[in-house]
Amino acid sequence: MSASDYDKRAEQLVKDAQALDYQKDHEKADALLRNALQLAPTNPAVLSEYRKLKGEADLSPVTKACMSVAFRGDTSDVIGAIQYLQDHNNPLGPSALVECISTLFIDVHTDHRKAVDPKLVTELLKRSIGKTDVVPVCLEESEKRLAVLNAICSFQSEDAAHTMAKVLTDRSGWKSPTRRKDACKAYFRILRDKLGPSTKSDFALSAVARLLMADIEMLEDLVNQSCLEFLLDRVGSTKKGKREPPSPESRSLATLALARIFEVKKNVSESMFDKYITEKLGDDGDFDLMCAYEAMAVVFSIAPKVAAKMFLENEFIESLVPSLDGRSTRVEKTALDMISAAASAPAETNCREAIKTHCMEFLVSIMNANDDSKALAATILTKLDYGTKKETGPSVEELSTVFQDLMVQDDVESQKKSLEGLAYASLKPAVKESIIKNEKLIQNLISILKKGAAEPMLAYPALIIIQNLAAYPRALTEEQKKMAQLKGYANAEKLKDDEDKREKEETVTARCDSLVRSGVVPALCLKNPSESSAALISSTFLALARNQKNRGRIAQQGAIGQLLHVYEVSNSHRTKYTAAHALARILISLDPSLAFGGRISELSAIQPLVLLLTPPEENETVDLLPVFESFMALTNLASSSNDTIRQKILQLGWEKVEDSMLAKNERVRRAATQLVCNLMDSPFCVEKFADGSKNADVRLGVLTFLTDSEDLETRLAAGGALAQFLQYEPCIKVFLPKPKALPYLLRMLKDEDQGVVHRGIICLLNLLTEGGKEAKDAVKEKNGEEVVLAALKTHTSPQLLESGVEVVKILRMPF
CATH class of the missing domain: 1.25.10.10 (Leucine-rich Repeat Variant)
Structure with missing residues (x-):
């Protein structure tokens, strides 16, 4: 058949397609036009009618390029189409994507299959990820499915093969799980049959791996x-x-x-x-x-x-x-x-x-x-040496000298060879001491950590060594100590290690201090740590921050930002908890404005600190130290002049704060009350005690009760909170009707501690200043003036005396 015969046949098909389109049989019309394009891909009449049927006066650059390749073998527009697809600001709707994929894989002329560019296919597939009306439509029919998937594999392009695997494993892009399953199985079979020992099949590795990692249960039989x-x-x-x-x-x-x-x-x-x-x-x-x-x-x-x-x-x-x-x-x-x-x-x-x-x-x-x-x-x-009986061979201490000798060399290969062994050896107390005294070795470890992104396989064992050096012995309950002793009788060497003076707190603290002085903190601030590295970083910072003297330097060198980053990116609750605990420990005694330095918002620390208020249970015991230290850090943050901080603490952690005011543990109860004292600067906290609800009545009763706690610090905090609460007239109206409220307040004036007495007098002064005649009558009824005078005779603080005299004046003033 001559070229003119092809044109005549194609033009007849166009006329038939027009008739079908008029009858609204668009599917058959589309099929005839495709046949016409196969016969005469350059015929202007065919192209014009095709565009008209698609409702586009001017096809997109991508559609044009796909048609040119499929029907004429012309690749001149392919680079422009790839660039168009790579810019996601350029539109290309689902119907156009389906058209392009079908054109390249289904309608393509046999002679032009080799002209299809895998990069163009890859970009089309990337645009299709998550779209239910693109690839699933193209793979709906069994024949088309095999044609498309076989064509993808025929490119032997890793990018194209892997991108198709991404499309197939993205469940959000498929309305029918059955169709996705059929497509995944078909694709895996095709890839599997192309696998072999030669490098030609390497292109399939990433696609096969992705399919297996995402859908092994579906594919295991294959x-x-x-x-x-x-x-x-x-x-x-x-x-x-x-x-x-x-x-x-x-x-x-x-x-x-x-x-x-x-x-x-x-x-x-x-x-x-x-x-x-x-x-x-x-x-x-x-x-x-x-x-x-x-x-x-x-x-x-x-x-x-x-x-x-x-x-x-x-x-x-x-x-x-x-x-x-x-x-x-x-x-x-x-x-x-x-x-x-x-x-x-x-x-x-x-x-x-x-x-x-x-x-x-x-x-x-x-x-x-x-x-x-x-x-x-x-x-x-x-x-x-670990987990087996020691019988023959060199000791770990002797072996560690091999690793240390290699580590102090400037040769990276020598360091690589010794890191894993040194990581194991550094579990031994004697080895820890020899490492910490080797300044050259420590500096090489720090140097490796600073290159963490470039050498991740070196950074991880280096982190293990640093963490081992900084690790404090785990605090044991009395029962756990007895069990450890019983185990020690069966293993004398282990008992000796447990009792080794090199693992006592003062020795470990000295090692931590040495690490901080050596500059380890900036090296621990890895940009994108893995999950396992993040866990080591968090636990190391927790140990380094144990000594209060180090906290300022640690914060100054970037620890706060790194801990917040670890908390944000980690998927492990344990790692998040450890990072939050280290953060709390650093923030306990530092001025928040200096600790964060304006580069990081204090608000970002609140969520991690609140997490600590719900400690995990391990071996039927709960470690309350993180809870206590979190409350101390939150109390410090709440001392800020920024009321937004107090509001955020109340929003995220109030329920835990309220519960902890009655905690069995005295230190936790004290810390929670101290936090409430600082939060009382916020009207949102005052409202928690004065909104007239039953819960508010209970909270006010608890706070008043705590002014008579056996613990002095708790009495001081409760008294301070109550003094702030009574600055407001609506609060006094809530306070006075409670039968036990005023007696508890007056009892504060009989306390042996001058600070508690002073807070009691301030409470009275606020009550009388804002409460008017009702408050004055209530205090007189309880012989308040005599109680105040007795307190003034006992204590000599100028501020206390000044406030006490004001109280007496108000009580003696006629109304």
């Missing part, structure tokens, strides 16, 4: 041996021939996907893993052995029981050291990495005992050989 082996091949860093090893990002993705598989497909994944390792070991080549050892090391971190079973059975561990004889140092290194991972496995796996039995001599010989694996061998030996 995960086969080749899929698992594809992922296991990509968790290591082994290079074979000219093939480059997987990137760190690829290894992380593969590890995450494997974690989900081992979590859901427990028995099946275990048998597939055994088959993979057995085959690699059977091949006996260096590359295969390294792949097996690297896979074992990773699985130890995500499914330790699965890896431990392989490690301990079929003479794996017994034959490991003999099999390394004559092998390259690369094989030996990967074997050591695996042994190190096994040594980190939970104690119940018994891996450490097996390593001590079968590998101890080998590890000691490597450590003494002074080669590149020296630090790694020493790290393993350090791990073996």
Whole structure:
């Protein structure tokens, strides 16, 4: 058929489409026009009618580019279309997106499929995420679904494949869960069938990982041996021939996907893993052995029981050291990495005992050989000291000198090798003392932390070491102390460590002071800490702030901002709680205006501090120290001249404050009352006691009752709060009718403490000044003048005497 014949046939199809469109059969009209475009993609009449049918006089640059590529193989407009899509200010509605995707994947001329740019496809898919009327519409029919998904994979583009996976796993973009399930399964099958040992299938890794992490329950039946082996091949860093090893990002993705598989497909994944390792070991080549050892090391971190079973059975561990004889140092290194991972496995796996039995001599010989694996061998030996009986081999203290010698070198590689071992060793009191005295080592740790974003794998163990140095022994109840002693009888060495003077409070405080002087605080202010790093940062700041002398310097060097950041970004309640506790400890005694320095609002600290008022229960005990310190910090904040702070505290924490005024713990009760005293500067707090409700009556009764507390500080705080409350006439009208109110007030004047007496006299003065004749008669009825005169004879404070004389004058004045 000649070109003119194609044009004639296309023009006839256009006429037929026009007739169908007139009859409102738009779907058939659209199909005929598409056929016409296939026959004559450059025919002006066909293009004009197509635009008219779509209701667009001028198609968007993206639609034009897609049509040009699909029907003419013309890519001249593609770059402009990609740029248009990347600017989200440029509109492109759902119908246009559907049209573009259908054009590129369904209507595209066979000869022009290779002209489709994966970048254009990726940008179209990004625009489609979360939109229920785009990709789900394109994938509705089985045939179209397979055409689109196969085409995506044919690009071998990681971005395109991963973006399609994002579209499919975004539940908000699908009205029908069944259709999403069908699409996910179809896509996973296509990707799975393209997986293989060559690098050509690497493009599918991120898409496969995303699908498995999001929908493993849906896809578990589709995960086969080749899929698992594809992922296991990509968790290591082994290079074979000219093939480059997987990137760190690829290894992380593969590890995450494997974690989900081992979590859901427990028995099946275990048998597939055994088959993979057995085959690699059977091949006996260096590359295969390294792949097996690297896979074992990773699985130890995500499914330790699965890896431990392989490690301990079929003479794996017994034959490991003999099999390394004559092998390259690369094989030996990967074997050591695996042994190190096994040594980190939970104690119940018994891996450490097996390593001590079968590998101890080998590890000691490597450590003494002074080669590149020296630090790694020493790290393993350090791990073996925990959870197993100490029989042979160097002590942790001796091993720590290996790590410290490497850490003081300026060579980054040497530091990398020693950090993990030093992190384990720094649990020992003797090692802590030797580290803190090594200024060069401390400065190198600080330097590593300051480069945290660039070297996250170094920053984490460095954080562990700093946290170990700063950690105070956990406070134990009497019952816990007895249990610790009983355990100690069975383990004399542990009891010795528990009693080690190097772990006493004054020694730990000295270590914390040294860390602060060394400049560790700015180094702890990592910009985007991981969840585990955030936990370490919070607990370290909590320890550093224990000594009141350090709090000003810690705040000045950025701790408050970092703790607020950690609180904001962390998903762990424990980390949030620890960060809030550290924040409270810093804010207890610092002037809020100086502590925040104007860069951060004091209001941002209130929510974290209120969180502390609900302490978690652990082992049937509740630690009330964070509650007490939170109240002290809130009291300090409430002393600000900014009433918005007091209003925010009342808004977020009043219920807890009110409950704590009657807490069983005396320190908590005192701190809550002191906070109320400072909050009483706010009319919103006054209202809580004077709004005429039953709750307000109860609150006022509690506050009045606390003026007679056994604890002096509580009496002072309650008296101060009551003195402020009675400054207002409406409050006096609420106070006077209560039968016990005035007797309690007069009882304050009989207190042995001059401060309480002074507050009582101020209460009387305010009551008489604002309460008029009714208040004066009520005080006289209770012999108030005699009580005041007796107090004036007992106490000599000029301010007290001045106020007392004013009270007597008012009582003697005729009305």
